[in-house]
Amino acid sequence: MPGRAYDTRGVIRYDALDALPVRGALPGLTDALRTHGTAVLVAPPGTGKTTLVPLALAGLLDGGPVRRVVVAEPRRIAARAAARRMAWLLGEKVGGSVGYTVRGERVVGRHARVEVVTTGVLLQRLQRDQELPGVDVVVLDECHERHLDADTVAAFLLDVREALRPELRLVAASATTDAEGWARLLGGAPVVAAEGVSHPVEVVWAPPVRPVRPPHGMRVDPALLAHVASLVRRALAERQGDVLCFLPGVGEIARVAGQLGGIGDVDVLQVHGRAPAAVQDAVLAGAAGRRVVLATSVAESSLTVPGVRVVVDSGLAREPRVDHARGLSALTTVRASQAAGRQRAGRAGREAPGAVYRCWTEAEDARLPRFPAPEIKVADLTAFALQAACWGDPGALGLALLDPPPGGAMAAAREVLSAIGAVDSAGRATERGVRMSRLGLHPRLARALLDAAPLVGAERAAEVVALLSEEPPREYSDDLAAVLRSARRGGDAYAARWRTEARRLRTASTPAPRGAAGTPGSAVADRSDISAAGAAGVSGVPGGVGGGSHGLLEGDGRSSSPVETGESLRLVSALSSAGGWGNAGDDRVVGLVAALAFPERVAKVDRGSYLMASGTRAEVGDGSGLRGAAWLAVAVADRPVGAGHARVRLGAGIDEGVARDAARMLLSRGEEVRWSEGDVVARRVERLGALELAVRVIRDADPVLVRNALLEGLRVEGLGLLRWSQDAERLRQRLAFLRLRLGEPWPDVSENALHARVDEWLEPELGRARRRADLTRIDAGEALGRLLPWSTGDAVRLDELAPERIEVPSGSRIRIDYADPERPVLAVKLQEMFGLERSPTVAGVPLLVHLLSPAGRPAAVTADLASFWRDGYRAVRAELRGRYPKHPWPEDPAAAEPTRFTNARLRR
Incomplete structure (x- = not known):
């Protein structure tokens, strides 16, 4: 902490520190922070920007001023690796001068001066206490990746600097980035560049011999994976050193690893966010023998893998996408950008000349996107919208962002947040919404955890939500109840992660005493002095959002919102009244939690498939444990190539009562009078979104609704529904002739024009009609006569002119x-x-x-x-x-x- 230095260090490895090229940029960076308070650091991978720079800024190397530095990394694996590397450079163990905090894991000693956190953790800290007491410098690492949490953290930190802590220093650090854009965002911050030491990398264009199918959703053509495996074997035969192979996801890594069996003394290692810590450590430590490291994009810039001389690049990456129309969102496999390709290739030239084998042609490379799409442009923005609402800026209009959030995505996000009681009618965060934002979950899952815990217990609710927060291995099952049983008895890495997350959520879902640190009440009260900080506005919004709050979280901490005390409690009460939840079996519990998380995806059997409340039709696979269920709660779904319907990847059987209660915001009752199958159909319908629950034919339907249905029939089937005698047809033709030749005041008698003026010429006959048969009795010629220009006197000239x-x-x-x-x-x-x-x-x-x-x-x-x-x-x-x-x-x-x-x- 500032003011006192604690010496817990061993022998600092100055030889390793002196070899890091970023050392030459330290004077410029220090000067920029001293004079401006912010800086953009551009340094190629391997120069030491993630490890040397935080140690130097904390004064751990040369006895400089004692500062506390927080380094924000986009991934947990990178946060752990960076902390371990810095501790090694200091001759210490992690938890001394350097520690780290990721979701569910904290290794930080009392005297830590550098803490590496994920951007998600830092986001939570800012929401709990925006002043970040004791923190002197924040380093936003790998900001070029444009993850949504990182962009949000940067915007919040700039608000804090402007409103509360102008002395807080910010560094945006990246290997390759839009340096000028970040400099503008940070208020004209100086750009400090560090020269990297890179060796030449030979590019080998090695596309598959036969065309492969392009990626679709999460699917990658097995022929491409077989080609990647063959390229790895080729690279081992043609080159020296370790091989680093980039693949889009965990599934592809496992399949390629399976195809690389029997390659002699070469170790095949797998690096991704779900890999056990021991495996990650082994990859980063290096080895005497040759290795093949199969990795996701986590190895592009966040990690340094020693010994690599060859890169094999599949050319694919996973990015978040959302389809608002279908209500389904997930990671999607896409072609990696040119910038990602350069980053990956550079890994081969870190220590010596190397080579990159690319699974595409040079001509294709020129057509790839230059940079990956910023996550804010393509991702589901529900969590972001809740963070912005908790910050006091529901529309994110006052936040300093490189790219503004798309209006349609924000509107969709606000609808979800309103439905789950996270925001009020004005878009401001409710107390319930604040609590949701602090669970480290997507708001949908937070809603499920909070509403299910009082019914089934915190432990069981946490277990199911933990399953939903990370999609389980396909071999477990597509039945969520079976997945839960497999996870409980499983000994694999997924089961271990699941148990850790379930424990975290069980603790997080237990309310703390009101007014205690970190509770919603205290959080709101802690921000009550923001207006007194003295600034006049945030990011060009005078007075902040809500008048004088500087765009941070507002509220008086005295009462819950109407949404929380009303809708949420009514929901829990309705579900409780169903009885038996405390003793319910796993099948019922998982269905309840999944339905609470995804209410618009409750689905009912309908004509051989399932129709979701959202209107999306879905099918379950052959042999699925979900077959035969009358109702489903769909947790994960996608649309296979060429399929007409979505496919349920993970779901649970439920009953109609659970569907009604979990998706009660979609429940509606009323008269439905419409034109269907050639006539007026009048029914009293109870609906759950697109699902019909109960239908009763009515005889005394609202005349206005009947009239609208008849008009719809005339629009769909045409005016031929009326009785058109020969005289009526001839009158219409004569009027059409006069309209064409003379124009006004002769009426337009085309289909569209007659529909537009139906009130003038079909009343009162239309008002008396109730069904198709009544339309066929209306004399169209007599009705058409009402459109003649009687008011001008021209009507009497009809027989003269035509x-x-x-x-x-x-x-x-x-x-x-x-x-x-x-x-x-x-x-x-x-x-x-x-x-x-x-x-x-x-x-x-x-x-x-x-x-x-x-x-x-x-x-x-x-x-x-x-x-x-x-x-x-x-x-x-x-x-x-x-x-x-x-x-x-x-x-x-x-x-x-x-x-x-x-x-x-x-x-x-």
């Missing part, structure tokens, strides 16, 4: 066909038009005259009668005179007498 019939020279009144509004048609016998030189017109438009033979078939079509008599008539006369000798075929039709009769009739 007459239904027109008199031709023979004296006949012939009907005009307006089916084509561009050119109305007059179909008339040729002989009845003798003597008419010009084509008749309507509304100034010449009619298209179909001159018919005596048999009524078109003999000619013209819009220019004069031209036809002059040029076309002779050919028609020559062709038809012999066929119809009883009809007149004068040589000069323009001067002939028009007639509708035969020659014989004319002679009489």
Whole structure:
């Protein structure tokens, strides 16, 4: 702690410290922190930025000022490794001058001056006490990875510096990063660069011989993994030194390890966040013999693996993605970015010249994304939104972030938080939400733990939530109850981690006395003096959020929110009233907890598959222990390649009562009147989201709902549902012609226009209709007459402008066909038009005259009668005179007498 130095050190390994290239950047970094208080440190992997810099800033190397330094790492494995390495450099054991804290594990002595923590742990500390008392410097390591927790921690620390502790020093450290962006974010911080010692790395482009399927979800083509294994064997044969192979996840590491059996004296080691500490230590310590280290992206920059001369890169990585429409989110396998590829390749040149074997072509490399997507852009933001709400900035509008959170993702997150009682109607964190945020869980799982513990006991609730917080091995089962039994008796690494997490959650879910350190009440009260700190706002938001709180957590600590005292307690009461939870078996308990965590994923058997309350349809696998269950609580689901439905990967059987109570916020009752299968269907329905629980046909449905359903029917099936007589059709065609030729005030009678004006022309008939049969009795022509321009007086000119019939020279009144509004048609016998030189017109438009033979078939079509008599008539006369000798075929039709009769009739 500042003010006194405790010497617990052994022999400092100065030879190792002097060999670290970052030493040359220390004067510039120290000067930047002294003059500005913040700095961006850019140092390649292996230069010592994670180990030497914190020791120097803490004054542990040269007797400088005594400071307490907190180093934030994105991963637990990196935090442990960094602490061990620093302790080794000091000649100590971890827990002396250097310690570490990760979730569920704390090794920090009384006199520690450097503490390495995960960003998640630091985030929790800031929420509990934003002043970070006793901490002088915070180093945000590997900030280029753009993990959401790291971005959030940086934003909160900048708030703290501005509002409460301007003397707190911040360092953003990274191997490769947007240095200028971080410098701007840290208020114009100086950028300090350290030169690295790197050796040349030969790039070997080694794509698979045959095309492989691209990754989909968590799936990786086995052919690619087989190719990776063959490349590892090739690298061992062609190169010297250890081989570091990058794969996207634990499953792929296990499969490739299985394919590397029998490779002589070479040790195959697996490095990932779930690997036992002993394995991690062995990898980082080096060995005399050759090794193959199969690793996830954790080895890109956070860890230094000694002895590596060759890298085999699968080109894949895992990143979080969320599909808000389906309500399913998980890690997804993606192509690694160019920046990740450079980081991985650099591992081969840390100690000597090396080589990287890449499982793709050079042409493909140019098309890869330059950098990985910032997690804030692609991940589920529910936990982030809760952290922001607890900080006092529900919309995260005042937080200093390199990338703002997407509006849609934040809206979806707020809906979830509101549903589980974590925020109030204004988006502010409730006391229940504050407690959720401190459990180190996703808010969904926090809700399940808090609401299940009073019913089934803290221990059993913690056991199930621990299963949900890390997906268990596939070989356990897809039935959560079976998974629980396997974990209890298991002796593998997963079971060990599960037991540790279950113990942590059992303790965390037990409420501390009100007002004790770390309880919601005290946390709120501890922040009551923030306004007195004197600053006027945070990140450009005057007065902070809520007026004078500096964007930190608000509240008076006196009462619970309406959501907490109401909805949450009603839920527990409803579930308690079902009875028997204290003595319930594992099957019921796991179903309850899973349903509380994922209420929109409770699912009911429906037409051979399961329909979730969210509306997503899912199936269980062949041979699944979940088959036959009427209801499921789905914990994990994905969508296989080419599948029409989601697939349940982990779930539990439940009954309808649990589904109703766990997802009660989705429960609704009411009348549903809609157009379905060609008619109005009126029902009183009880729903759980998209699931129908109870249905009863009603006869006296709300007239407004019936009318809306009829309108939907007219929209879906068209106005043909009405009774359209020939006169009605012809009226509509005449009006369409006038609308086209003259425009206003003649009405638009297209389908869309008539739907838009349905109130004007279908009332009151529509108001009296109750079903399809009533629509078929409505006279469309009579109703359409209401749209005529009566108010302007133009309606009386309808027959003048678009007459239904027109008199031709023979004296006949012939009907005009307006089916084509561009050119109305007059179909008339040729002989009845003798003597008419010009084509008749309507509304100034010449009619298209179909001159018919005596048999009524078109003999000619013209819009220019004069031209036809002059040029076309002779050919028609020559062709038809012999066929119809009883009809007149004068040589000069323009001067002939028009007639509708035969020659014989004319002679009489």
